Amino acid sequence: MAEAVDLPRNEDGIAAALGVLKQQFGEAFHTGQSMREQHGHTTTWLPTQAPDAVVFATSTQDVSEIVNVCATHDVPVIAYGTGTSLEGHVNAPAGGVCIDMTGMNTILAVHDQDLDCVVQPGVTREQLNLHLRDKGLFFPIDPGANASLGGMASTRASGTNAVRYGTMKDNVLALEVVLPSGEVIRTASRAKKSSAGYDLTRLMIGAEGTLGIITEITLKLQGIPEAMSSARCSFETVDAACEAVMATIQYGIPVARIELLDAVSVKAANAYSKLSLPETPLLLLEFHGSETGVAEQAELFGHIAEEVGGSGFEWTARAEDRAKLWQARHDMYWASLQLRPGTKGVSTDVCVPISRLAECVCAATQKAAELNLLAPIVGHVGDGNFHAMPLVDMDDAGEVERASRFVSWLNDLAISMGGTCTGEHGIGQGKKPYLRKELGGAVDVMAAVKVAIDPQGIMNPGKIM
Structure with a gap:
């Protein structure tokens, strides 16, 4: 697990910049502790590192003026949107100024x-x-x-x-x-x-x-497509579900979405979203196109699923039914937390070539069991991307260590399979240990670009490299 390491602070510069910004931005400038902690929070297990001030911007001119003041005084700048990133992206390890962009919403x-x-x-x-x-x-x-x-x-x-x-x-x-x-x-x-x-x-x-x-x-x-249909199908094993995914992609069926939930995730979805799905690995799919096109796509997938042992295949074009299924998928983070109340959900993601997907997902399931971790798995498996979320008692040092070991192992496994340590979460602070393992000397090229564009190193320091 990456540590949210503190970086050296420029105390004099921060004090000077905050004085100027307070005068320039008045009520849009905040230094209250709760406001600062809100803007330095992270949805991972990395500790919060709050900025020294938060300024609410409403225009490009505002952002330019804030950055100019910070550059003049050699002070870090961190942009903030909605705070949903998962790898410590908005932490302020060297302090500095957070620019809240929520007012730029036109x-x-x-x-x-x-x-x-x-x-x-x-x-x-x-x-x-x-x-x-x-x-x-x-x-x-x-x-x-x-x-x-x-x-x-x-x-x-x-x-x-x-x-x-x-x-x-x-x-x-x-x-x-x-x-x-x-x-x-x-x-x-x-x-x-x-x-x-x-x-x-x-x-x-x-x-x-x-x-x-x-x-x-x-x-x-x-x-917006003329028609949309959604389908679901259960499988005895994750391996069979992944076989269906590979065949669907190889046959060229133009699926819009194809999502995997392992048995643990289905159990969580049933309890949280009031569903009654078989508690075995599940694929959720969506098809976009003409009315006849989406029906044909669903039928083709049904045949593929049957060939690999899928069961309970159903598809629907009714908007209410589709919305219920996809809302359950979007609620999986909260549903998973209900499996073990009081724990922290540590969501990590990897992406591998489709041909290695089943192997990687099955290995992740086995590894979590070996480490005595409850780790639901869901994924955007149409492109080989999936998420594992160990549910961790943060007061149990042994469990935190096992979860850290699992995350590290999974990232290394994906890289060894020709994949990536992050399909969509980004690097932030949490994935930094794996970037060089994945890209080698390319990281030095990134560092050279960073130095060329940001020689003072004030833009969101401590992230990626």
């Missing part, structure tokens, strides 16, 4: 004919899709939490629809970014493709705020 433009829109970073995915609904459009990236789009871009978020629509890197056309100097740049235009220079858009996506702060995002949109 949908600036929707270009229906071009299938794109321009939003501020505090807009959430649910807010955007509610706005788009009457236009027959939607934004497909769905990480489960109602995250801010700026945070989703910064962590290169993914989610349940990634198997068909890709991740954030595939759905962002351009960004406006405030650099560590306070300068504002645009990384691209609204054109759907370009060969003009370095791809700065994708450099910033997934940089986790270490290279700059995103203040405007141009996103690709999709037309």
